[in-house]
Amino acid sequence: MKKHILYSIIILTLGLVSCKKFLDENNPNSINLGSYFKSQNDFDLAVNGAYAQLRGIYNNRSAWLMGEMRSDNAHYDYTPTDQAVATFSKWAIADFINDGSNIETPAKWDAAYNAISAANTILDHINDVDLAVTSKNQIIGEAKFIRALSYLELVRYFGGVPIYPRAPLSRNETYIARSSAQEVYDFIIADAKDAAEKLAPPSFPQTGRATRGSALTLLGDVYVTTKKYDLAEAVLKQVTQMNYGLMTTYPDVFQLANKNNKESIFEIQFNTGLSTPQANTGGNVYNYLPRMTSTTIITGVNTNTVTAPGGYNTPTQELISDYESGDQRLDATIAVAEGSFNVNDIFTATAVKSVVGYTPPSGKVGRPFAKKFLHAHTIANQTNDNLPIYRYAEVLLLLAESLNEQGGKSAQALPYLNQVRDRAFGAGKGTISTTDQNALRAIILHERRVELAFENKRWIDLVRTGNAITVMNAFGVSQKQRFSYLQAGTYNITQEKLLFPIPTSEIMLNDKLKQNPGY
Template sequence: MKKISCLILVILSLVEISCKKFLSEVNPNNVTLGNYFKTQNDYDLAVNGAYSQLRGLYNNRSAWVMGEMRSDNTHYDYKSSDQAVATVNRYAVADFLDDKYNNQTPPKWNLGFNAISAANVIIDHIDDIKLSDANRNAILGQAKFIRALVYFDLVRFYGGVPIYKRAPLSREETYIPRSSVQEVYDLIVADATDAAAKLSATTFPQTGRATKGAALTLLGDVYLTLKKYDLAEGALKQVTAMGYALFSSYGDAFQLNNKNGKESIFEIQFNTGLAVPQANVEASVYNFLPRMVNTTVVTGVNFNSVTTVGGFNTPTQDLISAYESGDQRLDASIAIAEGTFNATDDFTATAVKSAVDYVAPAGKVGRPFPKKYLHTHTIGNQTNDNWPVYRYSEVLLLLAESLNQQGKSGEALPYLNAVRERAFGDALHNITSTNQAALQTAILKERRVELAFENKRWLDLVRTGNAITVMNAFGVQQKAKYSYLQAGSYNVTQNRLLFPIPNAEVLLNDKLTQNPGY
């Protein structure tokens, strides 16, 4: 017993000495940003984390609510008994009745800055250890691409936003004012240019990571938006020499076995086999179906979408009518769920039909839905689709537009017609007019049907100065068709071309100013 007591006293003495010693030293088990990056693998994991942030940005409902439902491409199934906040706020975005308190648009802001933060951490610490030039360029190029891509998204939806060139380490660095639109674009161009210089050329099969082709496509898109058409042409022509090509069939571009294929420039990676499935799967198609107690007839999997996700991003007749006769993209992009709505506006599907020349039989309703993201899967609300950000067909259309805007209309035709020949299966529908205004209209129409449901339509309307005219006219049609629309809906003004800065952000940061009209 005495020996034990003495031993305890010795241990206590050592503990006291040890405590004094360790209080003045850094705990080696405490991982901070200052000591995290020790190997190449640490950077690879950080880059993977930055890519994962893009999942939320592109498959969150704000992406298609703001990119498609805001436009003349899609609408929603109105359900008078569903007045949940999220539902009403989603209706409001589509109807141009949203305000700064709307809860459907802030996720784009929040998720975007999450991705920027993840990229900034990598950029800030790229020189913490010695890397080979090739590895350093690959890591930094991907981080710069992600940051440029996200800022390009944010500036088009919100206007000028705060610029963070490094991860903020204090309250003063966090709560900063908005930069001007031009300053944001300056950063985007610098990042995309640097990414293009650092990233390797595309090799096939692709891995899903950003490449020089992706960075140049982003740069070309940015230059086109800035009306720097000659610079857009220069960037995009480089992409056409990198081995990309169109699949022979439009629908093949979205098949699961063609992920990251020859037509893919950059797509967001999703995988149902990863842990925490809901964070890693792309299941937007379930939002696009009508509200159904049982989705088996449409998806092959039983899932109840009545109380959770269904009823949104419904293709409009205006969009369906935009497809020319013989355009194979209609059948590949849109299908018809045929069935009946009950008294509470929930749907029972009895068949799936082609949208081509569809006429509902007596006693049935044909409800269109985006088909291009519906592929075989085994768990409801969990598909294995990737989300396309840039496809090679868009490169061709961006290049055609940049050439036409410079008065090189004849040079633009082959790029436009390459997309059309794939769509129609022949050259009989090629466009031959070199009238600049007429060709610009044709290119924009081509973008509408080629890129439907890829969240491009609203941005195209704003970029080309057509949003106010097109959406006010569309609103007249909508209000004549749907009695539930409020009289003040579709009053599209200059202020409505941007979305409100999330009100919570304005309350947190008194240096932020709200967009006009909100």
């Protein structure tokens, strides 16, 4: 236990700045990173701690606020009686009126740099102990994968950011200027390549740790993002040779009994079975439920999402309508809470219905909600669901995209695309046969939308494919027609809005940081 506590202190304090010695004698109550790492077990604990930091990136409201509610996949339940700063900050992200003072977006920045710092602490001290080559490579590979994944989150949402190849040891090394986005991508590519070389291929059943397949998928994702499609094709084809495969049905992917299944490339681990203080849980789905005083009819657990709160990441009609007839993913991703509102605009659910072909009966209303990560649990906000970061289905879609974008290879993209669609519709029932590059480009983007809904990919996809401004401005027009509370200044999407603002608090700490244009 003492070692767990010691490591937590090391990671949380980041070990960034060294202090002058005031005594020749070592203070037994101080932490000296140079003497902490004495065995492989110490590094194993440190790697586990670095993985834990990823939960702050992906199990935080900023993940779905910035990845889904920023897009045309999701909106929120407006409540005129709730105008609190915390509430308005969430709405502002969806409505494109957020600025650097928004209190929700800094969580992604903070969590990513916490994970980077944790990885740097490991890499800076990896040579402190004489480790077996295999063990050393595994530790380096996992640390570099975590660091690369964290920088990828930063650069996608904020653009160029400060790069720390090691933990800074002085104020001058800590407060540095932003690197360009390309420099950040180059740094990610270098880390991902090294991780892929050092990590072992996946073995089944999987443990949830990063593997060579995880690193190559990340690398392929970056190559697609930076439009290096030939390089993406090469590395993603390697992943298809690593014995991954699609689960038989779409719901199978997300069942609690199937964590780290054959389709899992990398997922954030949660386990409600651990006793406190080690217990860790994923409970974001409660934010996705309608605002109501009791969630029992939906979750089996009685909690209040009016005060919690709920009513966020609500599926839009545009998303629901984008599922084709016969697509089994719709029913597995979205459900409808059926009920009524009282005079205080509080919803009471009386039944849960399928969204497929749903029409509310007289006197009732239907509130769609994202149910993909909602499974049986006994304690509110502790659903025990892992969060997928990369799935094999996405590898297939990224590979299809990389082939189609090269020109002349669109026909080669079809088998990878159709593997995903065969599972969704049944073998041969949803087959795509067109080889027109533009048509196939739109089909692949659509396929990513419905396959990866509520996995925080939609906003990223719209931006990197150059569709964000057109799609979101058109969506904004529909939203303003639908909701009278949206003001004229909302949904004014320009090039500057494709990035989020650097948190004002960071600029106040570091005067070398320059704000993104338009904020």
